[in-house]
Amino acid sequence: MATFGLTQPSPTQRERAEMMMTVKDLIEFLQTQPQNLPVAYCCYSEQCLLGKEQIKIVSLSEPRPDGWIHSKREGKPSQDYLLLPGN
Numbered sequence: 665m666a667t668f669g670l671t672q673p674s675p676t677q678r679e680r681a682e683m684m685m686t687v688k689d690l691i692e693f694l695q696t697q698p699q700n701l702p703v704a705y706c707c708y709s710e711q712c713l714l715g716k717e718q719i720k721i722v723s724l725s726e727p728r729p730d731g732w733i734h735s736k737r738e739g740k741p742s743q744d745y746l747l748l749p750g751n
Contacts, residue, residue, distance in 0.1 A: 683731055687746050705749055718749045 685693075703714040725734040726741045736742045 684727075690746075706751065707749070708751055712749075714749070720747050721745070722747045 704711040705714050721744055723736050723742050723744050724747075725737055726743055727733050733745070734740075
């Protein structure tokens with residue numbers, strides 16, 4: 665029987681925690697980068713310059729075991745995230 669997708673086991677809670685980046689982690693990483701570079705992000709098949717007004721704090725659902733996050737849903741646990749733009 666043909667399989668059309670690879671199935672991988674869901675990450676454990678510890679693995680998810682290690683994958684998660686906090687604002688503190690992001691700042692520490694950015695401090696190691698050249699400070700004079702413009703910042704851009706991927707938007708479909710091109711890239712776009714990033715402006716401060718495009719970064720928002722939003723409330724979304726808690727992450728799924730695979731790391732993806734749904735929009736906030738009534739009756740489901742949620743938390744705040746620093747949200748960067750993208751596709």
